[in-house]
Amino acid sequence: MKKLINNPADVVKEELQGVALAHGDQVRVHFDPAYVVRVDAPVVGKVGIVSGGGSGHEPMHGGFVGYGMLDAACPGAVFTSPTPDQMLEATKAVDGGAGVLHIVKNYTGDILNFEMAAELAMAEGIEVESVVIDDDVAVQNSLWTAGRRGVGATVLAEKICGAAAEAGKSLKEVAELCRKVNGWGRSMGMALTSCTVPHAGQPTFELPEDEMEIGIGIHGEPGRTRMALKSADEITELLALPVIQDLPFEKGDRVIAMVNGMGGTPLIELYIVYRKLAEICEAHGITIARSLVGNYITSLEMAGCSITLLKADDELLGYWDAPVKTPGLRWGM
Amino acid sequence: MKKLINNPADVVKEELQGVALAHGDQVRVHFDPAYVVRVDAPVVGKVGIVSGGGSGHEPMHGGFVGYGMLDAACPGAVFTSPTPDQMLEATKAVDGGAGVLHIVKNYTGDILNFEMAAELAMAEGIEVESVVIDDDVAVQNSLWTAGRRGVGATVLAEKICGAAAEAGKSLKEVAELCRKVNGWGRSMGMALTSCTVPHAGQPTFELPEDEMEIGIGIHGEPGRTRMALKSADEITELLALPVIQDLPFEKGDRVIAMVNGMGGTPLIELYIVYRKLAEICEAHGITIARSLVGNYITSLEMAGCSITLLKADDELLGYWDAPVKTPGLRWGM
Amino acid sequence: MVTRDDILAWLKCYRQTLAENKDYLTRLDSAIGDADHGANMDRGFAAVMDKLPSVAEKDLGSIFKTIGMTLVSTVGGAGGPLYGTWFMRAGMALDGKTEVTSADLLAAFQAGLAGVQQRGKATTGEKTMVDAMSPACAAMQASLTEGGDTATALAAAAAGAEQGMRETIPMLATKGRASYLGERSIGHQDPGATSSAMLFRCAADVLGRAQ
Amino acid sequence: MVTRDDILAWLKCYRQTLAENKDYLTRLDSAIGDADHGANMDRGFAAVMDKLPSVAEKDLGSIFKTIGMTLVSTVGGAGGPLYGTWFMRAGMALDGKTEVTSADLLAAFQAGLAGVQQRGKATTGEKTMVDAMSPACAAMQASLTEGGDTATALAAAAAGAEQGMRETIPMLATKGRASYLGERSIGHQDPGATSSAMLFRCAADVLGRAQ
């Protein structure tokens, strides 16, 4: 295991200390229980937005705390959902009287912990809405399983809902918008190499030099299928087509497109993927109205990428373009 | 070799096509000869700033083209300096009548090619100033060698000089400022793993599972010394102390600090390094006034990091804080 | 009767077992999950051990509820809320008691199982910890009905849990993270069922020896 | 006399040699540089081959200057401007000629060397291509002074270049990218000296056989 870490048990704590030191002008980090919160929280009269999940996906979620995006993020241990007490304290810290939205990725752990937190917060008189993000088309959906995983659309939902909250929308409206984003967003990812969980000390899976994993999860969960390594263009097709097929994207639709790096893949490769994705979208009559290319929802040092397409109307594009000021995403201010 | 690429010979061309598609609102990409240029170039009356170098260091330099930073960037083949014709065309494209600054990293290839380009541009009546960045303390400086390499300070110089040019400073003034940044900036890097040049097809160097390379260059050039893997805190000291010792940073000085990822190292680890760097600076009485943590000057998929400290006075901080709008660095607009 | 000290010894045994099997559990979780179950359980029960002295003089209900809350706030993931719920619900069944019969224990185990099923919405056959907890309760109940003593009943519970654990191997996961794998979850033993079986094994070893 | 066709055959031989040794040159450059010298030279001379037909009827001066400019605009790195300069300066020495004597060739090689030294500011002993180019010129001059014919003189040049190339192994680099390595540059053969020695070896093989 080759990592820039000290004791594996201290990884998340020390990272948060680094975040606090680097971004003290934008966020405060609360320890025990751990959460990252906007310096100006709570914003009176604004809907608060809280997300969270296991660490190891940076900049998500802590890097998306700030004006126009999240009010707070709860980091769990690496790849482990945070606990209800973190979420409860974060919810209390950002409640400006207009209620709090929990954006939850669809993993059993995240669901159960956020559920407990919401119960506790509501018992303390805070209005809470929870929206579950489940955009990963790699997982064949079914009534009988835990359903799809929440991946890339989470980033887009946090940006868009953050803008709506900033614009003074009500809790019901922001939650409705979040469900719309989830309904219109689809993702799929792949891995060239495994990640290594610090306390596990060895790669989560073994992938031979000439193979790749299609449909990988952001925790190194095995994907749809393992196959021989292919070219960037072929890989992009393997990801983009299931995404396009799953949603009724239609000729003339506009989308927000994200090509996301898993953490160990350099930007130069992500642009090569983006180039092919743009070509595929064009061939399907889909217009990429906005794009994001880079590391936004990662899986430690895994090499690989994911593609997210979000069908976007004027409402979503308007919120997308609104100013955002976080360590991980910033424009307009 | 596991990469998201098609033919190794097409990597740079296809990446640039991706950049053009993703950032068409901010930059235009010219092919043959290849350069990335601001959509609104030339800006009449403003000093133009051109940089460039081998590809594989993304977002540098192409990702730093835009308002408040570079006017154009010339991408070479992977790790290979671009050619004079690229630089000449880029220089002509950004000349708004106030002359053009070439920011050149100190590598023989970059020096020779930019030198030829400057001669050609001046022969065409364009005023050109060249400033060489050589901030890498890993290389023991000497009158008898090619000197130090240009690394992290290049990013800071491009930001600061871009702001000065935007503020209407003259070519002489912007060049002087660039020399000041180079004089006050120092960097050092390390690698946990090698990068793989696409056309070489195999890692540039072999690094056993329990070793690391201290003082690595951004092209996978061997560094100062190879040694047993150490903790993040120890590694940070190994990088920060030579940086601090080389420049007469004094108690009470302020600095802009950058912890830069080499491409394959996840953000979570960079914050752990930043945390220790902040501690070391504090122990030396140095105040970190501004910081940057992330992938800014990379070496393909190499795992590792570099540290840059730039002593900063009010002038530098003022230009640092000025608005910038590029694909790779953005704030204030 | 099983005394409070016996119960504390059981928990200590479990904490020890988890520490020893941390890597094993994580390896199981690497195959069909996200490689953290061992570390999660170990972190949680280390925290439980730190907390226990402050409630060691209280009734078993308070002790179990404290354990449950400690797990909920330190484990995270799916395991935290589920094991947390198990202990909290078992604690309710033990309210006010400082020593218990085997029937009390069975009632606590059943309450825990019901809590886990309510929270996680899983039933048997879905490749989760329920597949160890549920046969453990069934086997213990059968043993007590047949007149088995505490040691026999707990041994039956542990054996039932272990058999259930092994039976998760051929199962197709339909709950939890392993369900994302579909067919590819088949052939691997569920980590949560494994940590549950260890809990019952410690009970048999420590509490079975008690009287 | 060496004809224009001979010269074109020499260049073709060199292009071929580079293609075959691309990986070898890159491996040398991996040890003390940045792993691109083979790809750079190969790319450059592929472009040269594309360009040659359009100037093949012109004088050698024009041909060499075209090669030089093509290298400058396609190779990049240190190699591009240096080899580009070598061909451009050699071209100036061959201005107007369509066939040349061995003395003309020597003058062109010397002009090329002078150009490289002026651009790169390196002298012998710094572990660069100069360490192959310079002894090549010296050996060729000595051979011609002794009355050697073209074949003999070019063979001497090639041998001189190769000896110079090997002598870069123990050198400490003080120019180019390898200089960043300090002591650690010792023990490795310089890639640029190696590609230069190949240029002279092709000259000996092709032009030496010419008359």
Ligand SMILES: Nc1ncnc2c1ncn2[C@@H]1O[C@H](COP(=O)(O)OP(=O)(O)O)[C@@H](O)[C@H]1O
């Ligand atoms: N819905 C559920 N009901 C009961 N047990 C579950 C459920 N989902 C997951 N589990 C159990 O949790 C275990 C995984 O725990 P852990 O690794 O700690 O959490 P996570 O999956 O969040 O990483 C699984 O092996 C399974 O036994």
Ligand SMILES: Nc1ncnc2c1ncn2[C@@H]1O[C@H](COP(=O)(O)OP(=O)(O)O)[C@@H](O)[C@H]1O
């Ligand atoms: N200043 C110099 N003078 C002469 N030759 C040089 C000089 N610097 C470098 N070289 C030659 O260039 C070669 C490297 O070429 P190449 O790999 O193409 O360029 P780069 O070093 O820019 O990657 C070295 O092996 C050396 O022979």
Ligand SMILES: [Mg+2]
């Ligand atoms: Mg987990």
Ligand SMILES: [Mg+2]
């Ligand atoms: Mg090079």
Ligand SMILES: [Mg+2]
């Ligand atoms: Mg797990």
Ligand SMILES: [Mg+2]
């Ligand atoms: Mg080279």
